[in-house]
Amino acid sequence: MKRSPHHFSVEMTEDQAHLRILQTTDLHAQVFPYDYYNDRPVEGLGLAHTAQVIAAARKATPNTVLLDNGDMLQGSALGDYMAYDRGMRLGDLHPVIAAMNVLGYDAATLGNHEFNYGLPFLQAAVAGARFPVVCANALVKRGDDVAGDVRLLPPYVLLDRMMTCAGGAVHPIKIGVLGLLPPQIVTWDETVLRGAIQSRDMVETAAALIPEMRAAGADVVIVLAHSGIGEARHYDGMENAARPLAQLPGVDALLAGHTHMLFPSAQFAGVAGIDVARGTVDGTPTAMAGFWGSHLGVVDLKLGREAGPNGGRWLVLGGGGQALPVAKGVKHVPAKPVQRVLKAAQKEHDATLDYMRFPVGATARPLHSYFALIKDCMTVQIVCRAQRRYVAAQLAGTAHEGLPLLSAAAPFKVGGWAGPDHYTDIPAGPMYQRSVADLYCFPNTICAMRLRGADILEWLERSAAAFHRIERGKQDQPLLNDAFPSYNFDVILGLTYQIDPTQPARYSTLGALVDDQAHRITDLRFQEKPIDLTAEFVVATNNYRASTYGALCGAGSARVVFETSVTVRNVLLNEIAAASPLTIQPEANWRFAPMPDTSLVFETSPKAAPFVAALDAPVLERLGETEAGFVRYRVRG
Known part of the structure; x- marks a missing residue:
């Protein structure tokens, strides 16, 4: 699909629609707003706080999808308690996954830290997800090319949704979500993986699969990449490959992560090819939402219906990204934890506190x-x-x-x-x-x-x-x-x-x-x-x-x-x-x-x-x- 050069605007004609893509990333098992190391509550962090901003963002438009960019299972005492003390077996429900289920995520991908505790733990954890978890370049067996790869998880998902236009008409849409992570997982966690996982370059993988997604009917392609915004030039095995990914034909939106940075933000001001004001990386609407639920990444796309023999397929007319700070809450009201998210992880949170106080x-x-x-x-x-x-x-x-x-x-x-x-x-x-x-x-x-x-x-x-x-x-x-x-x-x-x-x-x-x-x-x-x-x-x-x-x-x-x-x-x-x-x-x-x-x-x-x-x-x-x-x-x- 072609992307129009026009900026995103909330102003719509009757046959246009606004798609809002919401992102969390690098949650690192931070569900509760709690500092387990100093044994005290912390305001403005954790998925339970982010949930309030998620609800407000969803309320602002009828067309939203909520995605997670990976590194969700490791990084807090809660994550370590689940891995080292409690343990996970097939049929168990991980508290982070339970909280994400409550919030109704549409899809997620894996980060490199998902592999820290070994493959059986990872598989048991994601098995409890009531949303698709996708990853295109974590491989059980590497083929001669991308088409021959045998993957740990599905590489992408096509989400069938209904889009409500500004004039009230409703039309179907297929939203493709492709998951990617740093290929370095095979070396970073070699001790626990023991050769059970192989990997492939992110850009090589995406370039091969995006046309496949389009052929399967994807109207919009979102690249969900657990990867930071690094150099513009691609090289094989790149860890922070967001820019070469943004440059690929057919990418409508890019969600980045891994480095715990924010986009758009002043951290990227003055970098050629990056437009902080518009929220684009090499012309592609992009968001990166910090870490621990500190921000909500938002990519807004303006869609129009394509006339002619294609039967009214969707056309992306413009878009941009932003990172909403959770600590500021909604309409200047400080963020408050959403109780149903806390409840989903309460039992394991309490057990973690007992564990940490030993x-x-x-x-x-x-x-x-x-x-x-x-x-x-x-x-x-x-x-x-x-x-x-x-x-x-x-x-x-x-x-x-x-x-x-x-x-x-x-x-x-x-x-x-x-x-x-x-x-x-x-x-x-x-x-x-x-x-x-x-x-x-x-x-x-x-x-x-x-x-x-x-x-x-x-x-x-x-x-x-x-x-x-x-x-x-x-x-x-x-x-x-x-x-x-x-x-x-x-x-x-x-x-x-x-x-x-x-x-x-x-x-x-x-x-x-x-x-x-x-x-x-x-x-x-x-x-x-x-x-x-x-x-x-x-x-x-x-x-x-x-x-x-x-x-x-x-x-x-x-x-x-x-x-x-x-x-x-x-x-x-x-x-x-x-x-x-x-x-x-x-x-x-x-x-x-x-x-x-x-x-x-x-x-x-x-x-x-x-x-x-x-x-x-x-x-x-x-x-x-x-x-x-x-x-x-x-x-x-």
């Missing part, structure tokens, strides 16, 4: 991540130490036992797009199951890689892309690059090094090598001596990093020498229980290189204030708060 140990000092991006952080080092101790025991008696053992981990909760409350903050005193989940919020499994010193240097250079380039002698320069995800800011314990952000970044925020002459890592040492770049090391880490290491910073000579289905969180739990009360002090690991006569601006939570005075370095000077609720501090270089 005592596991104690800490003699507070643990927090407020400064994890500017100095050594105990919340990261505790994970590193637990990993190192566990891997050392597992490698005893093997050929790798005598190699130097390092450990890598990243801070997961350091504000960013999740806001000023998204930090780890565990007070001195008792620790609970929720404390362990707060320290390590992903279900990653532990593993180890064998690397050369040169590989480790590249790994740290990749982490150093977290910072903007700083100009020496200039004052109050923003330090953190918001486009860099904190879970890629790995620190490696067992080494000491400096990061010099006055140098250009060697890697982009997406992990591409952009300057092979650039180096931000300086004075890299092992046991107080400059590291031998040819020497071999073992690095304890997690399965996600082991699978993405090559893509992020070159494969080098890296190879996995140990892997298991044991989660890092369980390793951490055992460490805390054995060492309680925790009295450990941070060890020197990394710092910024000196930057004389230079100052930086660093943002963190207002709740960091009581801990500022105790910092030995760097010295922070409070500058004030941002509109988003963060506190700005000046950091002297």
